[in-house]
Amino acid sequence: MTVRVGINGYGTIGKxxxxxxxxxxxxEIVGVTKTRPSYEARLAExxxxxxxxxxxxxxxxxxxxxxxxxxxxxxxxxxxxxxxDCTPGGVGEHYRKMYEEAGVKAIFQGGEDHGLAGISFNAYANYSEAWGADFARVVSCNTTGLVRTLFPIDHAYGIESVAATIVRRGADPADIKGSALNAIEPSLKLPTHHGPDVQTIMPWLNITTMVVKVPTTLMHVHCITINLKKQAKEQDILGVWDSAPRVRFVNGKYGIKNTAQIMEYAKDLDRRRGDFxxxxxxxxxxxxxxxxxxxxxxxxQESDVVPENIDCIRSMMRLESDGMKSIQKTNSSLGISK
Ligand code: NAD
Structure with a gap:
């Protein structure tokens, strides 16, 4: 069976x-939508x-x-x-009824609230929760990042509590508006919504988050402190991530000390659009x-959720019952090593 996929909102995530x-x-893609005849409409052609x-x-x-x-x-x-549905945050909710009336399943993105779909998705943590579902939501780039490293550590050693500070990019590279050019802006409403968003997938996790927005377009950085239930050495923790999907080590010693260098590495790996x-x-x-x-x-931010959307389609359309098999299939098709 070849599942027929439509994309509503052919923008940063949609394309x-x-x-x-x-x-x-x-x-297969049976169609994508655009609101204006922009260059992206020509790209779709x-x-x-x-x-x-x-x-x-x-x-x-x-x-x-x-x-x-x-x-x-x-x-x-x-x-x-x-x-x-890859429309801007808050827009997807206006389409839910239309999808439902047409009898078409839909995946929303992290800009929508959990309640819109009732299932928030990360392939490694809860693949089977979306099995056969009519609606699901792939969580935001930051939540995806947090779940990718926290879930395997919680599984291996148990997590008592997490405190994470998200250093957030001001805008995407192609955006013409976003954060201040010369300022660092803390989120004053604390703790931020990212902790509760992680809990839509790991409801048992004790996590709080803070955010500062900085004038860069190249990635978010998370500074994470975890209180573990069981003692572990650094090498043990690295071993856990080494076998977790979609976590890749970079190393200051070998010249990757910042996000600009990670983005250069992605280009060197010949990743399409320089995605990582x-x-x-x-x-x-x-x-x-x-x-x-x-x-x-x-x-x-522009690409970590992309393979999650593919696995979410497989789970909702009952294409593959084993989440790890879906992850591996997606990874090998997109040049992700594990
Ligand atoms: P975007 O603005 O780059 O793209 C949105 C697309 O939807 C554009 O093509 C736009 O023309 C189209 N659109 C606008 N209004 C529409 C409407 N009423 N109907 C149909 N199409 C419409 O946005 P994006 O960055 O791709 O974000 C899409 C979703 O993905 C949001 O929920 C966002 O929170 C989430 N997300 C974004 C990022 C990121 O960093 N860009 C990362 C993860 C998740």
């Missing part, structure tokens, strides 16, 4: 998920993705620019088994004192 779907042999507008009244603006569409989202819903879908953990930036573990990790 990446579409390309990732194209790389799979058990699913180049990728041979059938192009739809979000609403009917937008079709004429595409015609004026000589860009052919196959109709609007309403028409795409007749072709798709599942929609990956794994969570980068500094192998030489980890310390254990007593039962307290300290470490740093970096999150490529």
């Amino acid at each position: 990446r998920v579409a390309c990732a779907v194209k790389a799979q042999d058990d699913m 180049m990728e041979k993705f059938p192009l739809y507008t979000a609403s009917e009244d937008q079709i004429s603006s595409f015609e004026k620019e000589g860009i052919a569409t196959k109709g609007s989202l309403k028409d795409l819903l007749k072709e798709a088994d599942i929609i990956v 879908m794994e969570i980068a953990v500094w192998q030489d930036g980890i310390k254990v004192r007593g039962n307290t573990l300290f470490y740093y990790q970096a999150v490529h």
Whole structure:
């Protein structure tokens, strides 16, 4: 069975998920939507993705620019088994009813609230929770990053509590508005929503988070302190992450001391768009004192959620019952080593 996937919102996340779907042999893209005849609409044409507008009244603006569409989202819903909704945060909720009425499953992104789908998803932590579901939400880039390293540590050693500080990129690289150019801005409402968001997947976890926004576009950095239930050495912790999927070590000793160098590494690895879908953990930036573990990790905000969307499709469409098999299939198709 080849699952027919539609993308609503062919932007930063949408275009990446579409390309990732194209790389799979058990699913295909049957259409993507754009609101305006922008360069991304032309890119969708180049990728041979059938192009739809979000609403009917937008079709004429595409015609004026000589860009052919196959109709609007309403028409795409007749072709798709599942929609990956990649519209801006808060917009997806307006589409839920439309998907439901069309009998089409949907995946929302981290900008939507957990309650919209009722299931928040991370492939390693709760693949089976989305099995056959009509709606699910792939959690945000930061939550994905936190769950990727916390879940395996909790499994191996038990976590008493976590305190994480997220140093957040001010905007995505192509954005023309975002954070202040020359300022560091703390989130004053504490603790921030990221802890409760991790709890949508790991409800038992005692976690609090703080955030500062900084004027960079290259990744988020997390500074994480964990109180462990069982004692462990640094090498034990690294061993756990070494066998966890989508966690990749970087090393200051070998010249990767910052996020710009991780992004350069991604280009050197020939990753499409220079994406780095794994969570980068500094192998030489980890310390254990007593039962307290300290470490740093970096999150490529534009791409870490992409493989999660692919696995979420497999679980919701009942394509593969073994989550690890789905993860491995997705990884090998996208050039992720583990
Ligand atoms: P984006 O602005 O880059 O892309 C959104 C796309 O949706 C654009 O193509 C836009 O034209 C289109 N769109 C706007 N309004 C629409 C509407 N009413 N109907 C249909 N399409 C519409 O946004 P993004 O960064 O890709 O974010 C999408 C979702 O992914 C959000 O929930 C966001 O929180 C989440 N997310 C973003 C990032 C990130 O860093 N960019 C990381 C993880 C998750």
